Amino acid sequence: MSAVLTVEHLSRSFGAIKAVDDVSFSLEQGELLALIGPNGAGKSTCFNMLMGQLKPTGGVVKLNGEKITGLLPRQIWRKGVGRTFQITATYSSMTVVENVQMSLISHHRRIYSMLPYAHKLYRTRALELLDTVGMADQADRHCAVLAYGDLKRLELAVALAHEPKLLLMDEPTAGMAPRERIALMQLTADIVRDQGVSCLFTEHDMDVVFAHAHRIMVLNRGQLIADGSVEEIRNNPQVQEVYLGGGMLFHAAEEKADA
Template structure:
């Protein structure tokens, strides 16, 4: 059963079609990678899914509920979490305080400080840190952590409102190989154990083929391939985008520089 259904999604900036008639379904408890070269439309697609950009046309539904037209915070409250390419945490605060702030926000209590922050929701915050494997750093400032651990803090923050869908924008950017494999193995476990769905963008193909259940490939705003790792690995258009000329669509049927039609006779 699909958690997320995207139909005929389009986004234009002036005369540029950044996302061009993209449709796909993301099942429950599924980990899907969104791939493509720089400028393919991945970030634009992501930013429409969580309401940061308004599509030019199309539909985005989560279990039948239309998300287009809703504010990002309302989409977040419906169960859509997100992590970013550059980890977004409060470096001056402790690890556990970062997660406590996320729990505060989810409970709509940010303007109701009647006691120090460290006394609110500490145990639930520690449980989330245990979930991502960094409880031992709970009282350390985020500024002292290795980058891979900061990404785990961000994941704990994203999990604070119990998301059904988690959007991860290049989660492994800037990480060493052992760090990124550890983070994605953790994400895989969350998918398997908690039944959440994950859509992630990533440039590290070893990560993608190791952890994704399925993949979508964009090029010049269009969806050119969808399927499992074996299908994507051998797809001719995907090979062309990543290893060939970069031309992803049918040629114009005219010889270059001559204007003469291309002959199909041999």
């Protein structure tokens, strides 16, 4: 496998505070990589630098070997990076299918020629993407009336409309019920497996992380303190102590997995 994302010595300081401190890692094609850590560990700051919302204080980010450090978010998106957010970002006044159509119109660079026929453009492809995330039966509903879990699935379809090589998912299951969390991450894992997309996601729910991640990285106070398999992270004394205060939640997650 080849590295889709390579991060070398990535750092970001806010005055004297080092939010991200000399972080290096790589993400392989078709890999589902979890980035975990306590609140304030630097996870969102790291994500914002990868996507161009924040300029690094130091370090380099490469996509398929090409340096993307310092590019604008739209430029990084054009190179094949999709992202979902902790708080869903959809057009509430539009229908479900129209949201996906808008993403497809942008992907195909038809923003300035779409009116007055936008509702006809790429509808078939949009419905295919909605079917992928289990939302085809709600295509013509307005987003304003959707349940939160359905909005999260729609946001994933919108991200996939760009045919990303790399998918960044910041707290994808935040605000969702336990059953919805499991379903969304299983869907993501299926997409990674079937389409060969690489995915980096942050998550606080250990059941979700341990059930689906191929590999786990742990940040604490801006520093990468561990990087390994589910079992390696679960049994890492430093991770248990620093991240979860002795590992009680790790053991609880393990008991659920064995039940």
